[in-house]
Amino acid sequence: MTENLALIIEDDEDLSDIFTNALHAAGYKVEAILDGKVAEERLTQVVPKIILLDMHLPHVNGATLLKQIHANDKLKNSRIIIATADSVQAEFYRGMASIVLVKPISFAQLRDLTSRFLNA
Amino acid sequence: MAVLLIIQIPISLFNLNNIDPQDNLFIGLASIFMLLSMTGIYWLNRTREGSLSSYIFLGVVMLVVSFSDTPQQIANGRSLFVFMIPIVMASLILQATSTFLFATLGSIIIYIFAISINESPNVTAMLSYFLVALISWMSSSGLQSALKDLRTINTNLDKIVIERTNELADALTRERIESGRNQAILNSIADGVIVFDKQHVATLANPALSQLTEIPLQTLHGISLDNFVQLRNIPQTSQQSIKRLIQKSEHSEITPRVEWGDKVLSASVADVHDSQTHETIGSVAVFRDITQEAQVEKMKDNFVAVVSHELRTPLNAIMGHAEILKEEVHGPLNEKQLSVTQRVMVNVSRLLSMVGDLLNEAQIRAGKLTVRPEAIKTASLLENLRVAMDKAVTDKGLEFITTIGDEMPEELIGDSQRLQQIMINLTSNALKFTEMGSITVSLNRVGKEHWKIEVKDTGVGIPENELPFVFDAFRQANNLEFTTRQYGGIGLGLSIVKQLVELMNGEIQVTSGVGKGSTFTVVLPLLKEMKGA
Numbered sequence: 071m072t073e074n075l076a077l078i079i080e081d082d083e084d085l086s087d088i089f090t091n092a093l094h095a096a097g098y099k100v101e102a103i104l105d106g107k108v109a110e111e112r113l114t115q116v117v118p119k120i121i122l123l124d125m126h127l128p129h130v131n132g133a134t135l136l137k138q139i140h141a142n143d144k145l146k147n148s149r150i151i152i153a154t155a156d157s158v159q160a161e162f163y164r165g166m167a168s169i170v171l172v173k174p175i176s177f178a179q180l181r182d183l184t185s186r187f188l189n190a
Numbered sequence: 191m192a193v194l195l196i197i198q199i200p201i202s203l204f205n206l207n208n209i210d211p212q213d214n215l216f217i218g219l220a221s222i223f224m225l226l227s228m229t230g231i232y233w234l235n236r237t238r239e240g241s242l243s244s245y246i247f248l249g250v251v252m253l254v255v256s257f258s259d260t261p262q263q264i265a266n267g268r269s270l271f272v273f274m275i276p277i278v279m280a281s282l283i284l285q286a287t288s289t290f291l292f293a294t295l296g297s298i299i300i301y302i303f304a305i306s307i308n309e310s311p312n313v314t315a316m317l318s319y320f321l322v323a324l325i326s327w328m329s330s331s332g333l334q335s336a337l338k339d340l341r342t343i344n345t346n347l348d349k350i351v352i353e354r355t356n357e358l359a360d361a362l363t364r365e366r367i368e369s370g371r372n373q374a375i376l377n378s379i380a381d382g383v384i385v386f387d388k389q390h391v392a393t394l395a396n397p398a399l400s401q402l403t404e405i406p407l408q409t410l411h412g413i414s415l416d417n418f419v420q421l422r423n424i425p426q427t428s429q430q431s432i433k434r435l436i437q438k439s440e441h442s443e444i445t446p447r448v449e450w451g452d453k454v455l456s457a458s459v460a461d462v463h464d465s466q467t468h469e470t471i472g473s474v475a476v477f478r479d480i481t482q483e484a485q486v487e488k489m490k491d492n493f494v495a496v497v498s499h500e501l502r503t504p505l506n507a508i509m510g511h512a513e514i515l516k517e518e519v520h521g522p523l524n525e526k527q528l529s530v531t532q533r534v535m536v537n538v539s540r541l542l543s544m545v546g547d548l549l550n551e552a553q554i555r556a557g558k559l560t561v562r563p564e565a566i567k568t569a570s571l572l573e574n575l576r577v578a579m580d581k582a583v584t585d586k587g588l589e590f591i592t593t594i595g596d597e598m599p600e601e602l603i604g605d606s607q608r609l610q611q612i613m614i615n616l617t618s619n620a621l622k623f624t625e626m627g628s629i630t631v632s633l634n635r636v637g638k639e640h641w642k643i644e645v646k647d648t649g650v651g652i653p654e655n656e657l658p659f660v661f662d663a664f665r666q667a668n669n670l671e672f673t674t675r676q677y678g679g680i681g682l683g684l685s686i687v688k689q690l691v692e693l694m695n696g697e698i699q700v701t702s703g704v705g706k707g708s709t710f711t712v713v714l715p716l717l718k719e720m721k722g723a
Binding site: 082084085087088089091092095155157158161164173174175176177178181 | 511
């Protein structure tokens with residue numbers, strides 16, 4: 071596992087920036103990806119401790135990435151945090167991730183949640 | 191009469207050849223007289239109604255009989271009884287009583303003949319005339335009364351036939367008007383109507399259905415259900431839902447949508463019962479074009495999705511950036527900067543909660559929001575509520591009291607997120623309308639199968655006339671004193687609470703009075719599984 075790496079897959083630059091700050095504040099080494107296709111490729115190269123996945127992405131959507139993550143045995147210990155704006159969709163994904171966060175996602179909330187995983 | 195005339199001619203001819211010349215002449219003259227009389231009577235009978243011709247006929251017969259033999263034979267001999275003929279005939283072709291007239295006439299004639307040949311009249315014969323007349327009269331009057339009865343029956347029968355004919359004609363006319371009217375109604379309504387019999391063969395269809403389905407009206411008449419759904423290549427699911435609906439044919443509140451070409455139709459079905467026997471004789475299906483409504487609904491769904499993503503994302507960004515400033519990630523802030531940052535956060539959070547409320551409301555209305563029951567610790571409900579609300583309540587200088595009743599189970603089955611939402615919304619509402627005093631949230635058991643959440647405040651209270659509307663969307667107790675502007679929010683919090691409670695098969699009640707505070711009570715079932723799971 072890449073040491074304390076958090077992979078943020080979020081196409082909105084502002085949110086990506088906020089998530090980066092939050093995870094950074096929690097003590098992670100952060101890598102942010104804005105595009106689904108790029109993320110797909112990157113996930114074959116690294117084993118992040120946390121994958122923060124937005125469901126609404128360009129080129130390759132979150133649902134496809136989620137399937138690939140579950141299919142990839144190397145990523146079985148990675149914590150998946152799903153970020154979505156749709157509460158109905160959120161309920162649908164509850165069983166497929168460690169945490170499902172419905173936007174708006176607070177900086178402090180994300181920082182506090184992820185810091186708990188750091189030593190787990 | 192004509193028959194008698196025809197019989198008379200050969201008799202006369204036959205007589206002329208076989209009797210001695212003197213008699214022959216007499217019989218010949220009598221026959222001619224008879225022939226002429228008969229012709230006259232025949233003519234009279236044709237031109238005039240009534241019994242005059244019959245009287246004259248019988249008179250002529252009497253006369254011919256009187257002179258058909260010698261006076262001795264007439265008065266005492268074999269010809270005496272020939273008089274019986276007109277007497278009996280009178281009872282038949284005239285009135286029954288006229289038989290006595292001819293009996294009297296016969297008696298007078300034989301009396302005159304007897305006197306003319308100086309003999310005493312044959313009283314026995316005269317009496318026998320009256321006896322025959324009496325018998326004729328009796329049988330004739332019996333016959334007449336029978337005829338009269340028959341005629342009465344006949345007349346009544348005629349009357350009944352006429353009445354029935356008229357009734358039938360009326361009914362037919364009414365039926366024609368009625369069916370014409372029904373047809374006109376069917377032809378002019380915009381909904382497509384089709385009636386299937388018990389064998390699922392169409393017996394009736396209106397032009398609107400033909401237009402909706404793009405099947406010619408002639409084809410629709412007599413079409414089988416199978417052909418009806420297969421003719422236009424509509425999706426399999428739509429075919430099945432139409433067939434299921436009509437074959438089941440129970441009237442249901444659910445009107446399924448079916449795709450029909452580029453149209454969306456709603457379909458509803460009801461049984462058709464015979465008006466007399468109440469037996470089911472088929473089913474009527476009504477199709478309505480809801481293409482536009484379906485489009486609007488789709489647009490609404492899209493709108494909700496767009497708002498959900500596009501509006502929340504930038505708000506989330508503002509909030510996040512403000513938080514980053516406040517958490518001093520990019521270095522320390524001075525007091526003024528911190529205060530501005532906090533005000534940005536408060537306002538963005540208000541905006542976010544409004545957008546959230548709007549989305550929740552839209553999702554509930556679209557039936558998209560469901561509850562997911564799970565095992566939850568009772569105490570955690572209040573702990574989480576305190577985490578979310580403690581600061582806001584104490585900031586306003588109010589006391590925040592939370593209690594759990596002794597009889598509450600330690601664990602509950604429920605949707606923790608939705609229960610949390612209910613409790614937070616009710617507490618926020620209490621907080622909004624309370625300036626001093628306390629807010630008390632308590633969980634208690636109600637009977638064996640229910641539990642309740644009670645949120646009590648010491649706020650301004652709700653006027654009695656506004657109580658029925660507190661759960662309506664976009665509405666707050668709305669007079670000069672209780673304006674939306676004064677208390678903020680868009681009035682969706684309580685509406686969402688009510689809808690969530692109903693989604694959980696629960697009930698919500700409110701008791702309040704102006705200046706006495708309000709108490710909201712949510713009663714929920716203590717069940718293993720919940721609706722919508």
